[in-house]
Amino acid sequence: MHRLTAAAAALIVIAACTGGSGTTSTVVDQTTAPGATEPLPTDVSELPGRLVVVDDDGNIVTMGPDGSASTDITQDGGEAAGYRQPAFSPVSDTVVWSEINAEGSGLGSSDGQGENRTSVPMAAPPFYMFWSPDGNGIGVLHNSAAGAIEFEVVDVSATTSEVLAEGSSFYFSWSPDSSQVAAHARPEFFGTIGLDGESSDLGATAPGYQAPHWISAGILHLAEAGLELRQTGGESRLLATAPGPVAFVANRQGTSVAVQSFVEEETPPGVNATVTETPAIPSNTVVVIDVDSGEMSEVVGAASLGLFWSPDGESLLVLTPDEGGAAELATTVWRAGETTELSTISPNPTFVGDVLRFFDQYGQSLQLWSPDSAAFALPGAIDDDPGIWVYLVAGGDPVNVHDGSWVSWSAA
Numbered sequence: 551m552h553r554l555t556a557a558a559a560a561l562i563v564i565a566a567c568t569g570g571s572g573t574t575s576t577v578v579d580q581t582t583a584p585g586a587t588e589p590l591p592t593d594v595s596e597l598p599g600r601l602v603v604v605d606d607d608g609n610i611v612t613m614g615p616d617g618s619a620s621t622d623i624t625q626d627g628g629e630a631a632g633y634r635q636p637a638f639s640p641v642s643d644t645v646v647w648s649e650i651n652a653e654g655s656g657l658g659s660s661d662g663q664g665e666n667r668t669s670v671p672m673a674a675p676p677f678y679m680f681w682s683p684d685g686n687g688i689g690v691l692h693n694s695a696a697g698a699i700e701f702e703v704v705d706v707s708a709t710t711s712e713v714l715a716e717g718s719s720f721y722f723s724w725s726p727d728s729s730q731v732a733a734h735a736r737p738e739f740f741g742t743i744g745l746d747g748e749s750s751d752l753g754a755t756a757p758g759y760q761a762p763h764w765i766s767a768g769i770l771h772l773a774e775a776g777l778e779l780r781q782t783g784g785e786s787r788l789l790a791t792a793p794g795p796v797a798f799v800a801n802r803q804g805t806s807v808a809v810q811s812f813v814e815e816e817t818p819p820g821v822n823a824t825v826t827e828t829p830a831i832p833s834n835t836v837v838v839i840d841v842d843s844g845e846m847s848e849v850v851g852a853a854s855l856g857l858f859w860s861p862d863g864e865s866l867l868v869l870t871p872d873e874g875g876a877a878e879l880a881t882t883v884w885r886a887g888e889t890t891e892l893s894t895i896s897p898n899p900t901f902v903g904d905v906l907r908f909f910d911q912y913g914q915s916l917q918l919w920s921p922d923s924a925a926f927a928l929p930g931a932i933d934d935d936p937g938i939w940v941y942l943v944a945g946g947d948p949v950n951v952h953d954g955s956w957v958s959w960s961a962a
Contacts, residue, residue: 590924590944594951599921599962600662602636602645603929603938603954604900610636610647612662615920615927615940615959617951623664626651632675633658635904637916638960641685644706648676657690657704657711662960668709672702677904680915682728687745689731691720701733703745714747721761721911723769726804732762732769740771752780758795761911765804767841772796777809777831779841789839790846791830797854799913800841801863808849808857808866810836836868838884849884856909858916860923861961865943867918867926869897869906881928883943892941893948898929900955917959927957 591597597615605611608627613620623645627633631651638645643662649655655675660667678691688704690711699720704711717735722743724731730744732752740755740762752769755762759772768781776791777798794813800806811831829846831837836849836857849868856869856879865885872878872894881892897906905912919926927940937950938957 591922591942592944592946594925594940594942594949597920597922597925597940599960600638600643601927601938601940601951602638602662602958602960603952604633604636604956606953606955608633610645611952611954612645612664613952615925615951616949617938620952621663623647623660634675634677635679635956635958637679637681637958638662639685639706640681640683640961643960644685646679646681646688646706648679650675655692657688659706670704670709670711672711673700676702678908678911678915680722680724680911682724683726684728687728689722689724699735701731701735701743712747714745715743715749723762723764723914725764726766732764732771734760734762734771758792759797759910760908761914763798763800763807763910763914765800765807765841767804770798770800770807776828777807777839788828789841789844791828793830793833796831797857797910799857799859799910801859801866802861803863805841805863806859807839807841808836808859808868809839810834810854810857812853838866847887849889850882855879855906856913858909858913858918858926860919860926861917861921862923865919865923879930881941885943890943890945892945893932895928895930895932895939895948898931898936898955901929904956917961918957920959921962927951927959929955929957 594616600612602612610623610633611620624633634648636645636647646659649658654671656672657670674692676690676692680689690702694700698716700713701715702711702713720735722731722733730742733743734740741749741751743749756772756774763770768779777789779787792811794811796811798807798809811833813833834853835851836854837846839846852870854868854870858867865883868882869879872880878894878896880894883890925942929938938952938954939948940951941948
């Protein structure tokens with residue numbers, strides 16, 4: 551990871567030249583989203599969980615979704631120390647982050663109030679961290695002294711770690727039981743790596759994608775023929791053919807996968823076909839494929855710069871360049887076959903460089919959505935007002951809750 555592949559570069563170039571959605575959209579002014587049975591919150595103070603941000607001083611702060619009840623986790627950010635990409639555990643209030651200071655670099659952690667702080671030293675500051683589903687481990691990527699990317703796994707309770715693999719690029723996805731990861735790494739490795747360091751080669755994989763995604767039914771990756779599900783029993787199932795490089799992110803439940811193929815030439819859409827007919831993924835269009843049935847639905851008729859599923863697996867946040875260009879993103883939420891357009895945002899440069907270039911990896915680990923799937927948060931500027939913005943799916947204007955360049959939501 552963090553070597554921009556040709557696929558990611560092509561996505562950014564194409565998206566910068568692409569206009570708005572080609573699908574029918576609605577501008578929301580409602581309290582119940584499509585497919586929802588309960589009224590959605592209409593005020594950010596009603597939202598559950600806590601946010602963790604990196605503020606404008608470079609410090610980590612936790613707070614309520616409306617910016618209230620804030621707690622400083624660090625206070626020496628800036629010249630004395632650097633902190634990046636904090637994230638809550640999926641099962642507790644533990645927060646981890648990348649850090650570098652006078653003592654060296656590594657993975658820092660504390661509880662949500664900044665207490666019980668620990669640090670695991672590493673050869674270089676982590677540039678990507680991904681909690682295991684059970685919250686016991688964290689997969690970390692950082693550079694090595696030789697210039698390779700090292701994959702290191704941290705045991706959170708024991709505050710120990712071990713380097714398990716390396717590559718010139720490295721992307722990975724945790725198994726649902728947290729016992730191993732699926733990895734796609736150069737030079738040309740596609741396989742699994744256990745917590746004991748033992749690896750298993752899964753055979754051929756195509757180069758035109760970044761991150762695999764391990765769901766309950768198996769491992770999603772790009773085969774020569776297209777998007778393939780390598781099932782747990784060893785069999786393979788082709789979900790759709792692809793005309794070019796792809797980016798894809800499955801929901802947490804493993805029932806749906808959002809995918810796009812980005813090439814200059816248009817191909818027959820194949821929308822609403824079944825898997826037995828091996829549908830083609832239309833180029834420069836976001837679609838959702840039902841993993842069980844193979845049914846494909848068009849979401850947005852433009853190349854996306856970011857795809858992020860809600861915790862309930864029903865809503866998909868799609869970030870596409872606005873008509874004014876890639877400097878401003880249109881925010882669209884797809885749910886139950888309907889799309890809702892919300893306010894545009896000029897994304898924070900850190901968010902663009904760290905997340906959007908690798909959204910198929912961060913789409914598995916970065917929690918932008920609230921625990922109840924009723925809202926999401928983004929760092930950027932709206933009407934030249936920078937900060938951390940919370941969007942309610944029920945509609946209304948986004949709320950600027952704090953200054954900062956990074957945001958992630960707790961799991962509960």
